[in-house]
Amino acid sequence: MLSAPPALIAVVGPVEPPLFEAWVRYYQRLGVERFLIAFHFPEHVPDAQQHQLQAACRELGIIPTGTSTGPWHEHTNTQLRDALRHHAGRGWHLFADADEFQQYAAPLPEVIDQAEDSGHRVVGGLMLDRVATTGQLTGWRPEDGLDHSYPLGGHLTHRLLHGDPRKILLARHDVPVSSGNHRSPGHRPDPDRICAVHHFKWRSGVLDDLRRRVQHFSTGTWQEQTPAVRDEAARLLAHVRQHSGTIDTSDQRFAFRQVSLDRMPDTWPAEARDIVTTWRPYARSTRDRGE
Structure with a gap:
């Protein structure tokens, strides 16, 4: 007997409604039936933009569990x-940010059954960063689709940031998950x-978000636990300035190459295994600390 579909858990910020709709439809096609969504909007997000996204959510038949505003500590x-x-x-529970489209090798109930049969209480993934062919941080049109707009997938998060x-x-439900959903102690x-997590973060508007993140964490307006998030944003901003x-x-x-939400790269199992088993936290240098 196959396991029941998982409940999708997500904290959603001010993404564009077409991306949110594509995200919901994608997980519905994967078999998700229950969405538990909380919206959080930082101070700079206009009320009209908040209401537009909340309305899009309800039009999809999802009632948000909650909405909050204020600093994004x-x-x-x-x-x-x-x-x-x-x-x-x-x-x-399934965890997905609104720019993350998870790609599984089997239907979700089978993935869960495989984990339980092998004694695993979690299922892991690896980010596959999606970008436009030119590397430009462009917008996208729903009629074109995400695969067409951002056809390249590669390892930007850990090899640059x-x-x-x-x-x-x-x-x-009884397994703890760390901040950012990166680990389970x-x-x-x-x-x-290891599943592929197609990461559609590198779109129009992301540079403003990263600059705001660096500024607010640096000044203490937003509280940080470690400098890691701020450092990662600074590295991306430095890279695009240079290019x-x-x-x-x-x-x-x-390792950017053509990828698709319809099919995992043939080399993915070995590629993902090598990365997740060898990855270690980055040691900040004096230069990173600005000293």
């Missing part, structure tokens, strides 16, 4: 997420069944 997402988990109750590319995608996913406002898709370190 580093602990904000974790607190809201854990409240959603408590509300979701027993069973398996030195961020943690690992993700906990699925976890039993005391639990490790099966390294031979005329674009991401350098020709850099072999990032």
Whole structure:
């Protein structure tokens, strides 16, 4: 007997309504039936933009569990997420940011059954950063679709930003998950069944978001637990300054190539296993600290 579909848990910020709709439709096609969503809007987001996204949510048949406004402290997402988990109750929980489209090798109930049969209480993923062919941080049109607008996938998060590319995608209700859904203390996913997390972050408007993040964390307007998030944003901003406002898709370190939400890259299982089993936190240098 196959497991029940997981409840999707997400804290959603001010994304564009077409992306939110594409995201919901994508997970519905994966078999998700229950969405527990909390909106959080920082101070700079206009009321009209908030209402537009909330209306789009309701038009999709989803009633938000809650909406909050104010500073986006580093602990904000974790607190809201854990409240959603408590509300979701027993069973398996699926964690996905609104720019993350998870790609599984089997239907979700089978993925969960495989994890349980092998004694794993979590299922892991690895970020596959999606960008435009030119590396420009462009907008996209719903009629074109995300695959067409951002056809390249590569390893930008950890090879440029030195961020943690690992993700906990699925976890039993009683399993703890760390900030950012990167780890589950005391639990490790099966390294031979790592899913792809297509990461559509690198769109129009992201540079303003990153600059705001650096400024607010640097000044203490937003509270941070470590400098890691601020450092990662600063590295991306420095990179695009050096490349005329674009991401350098020709850099072999990032391994950009044509990918699709319809099919995993043939090399993915071995590629993902190698990265998740060897990744280590980045050691900040004196230069990173600005000293």
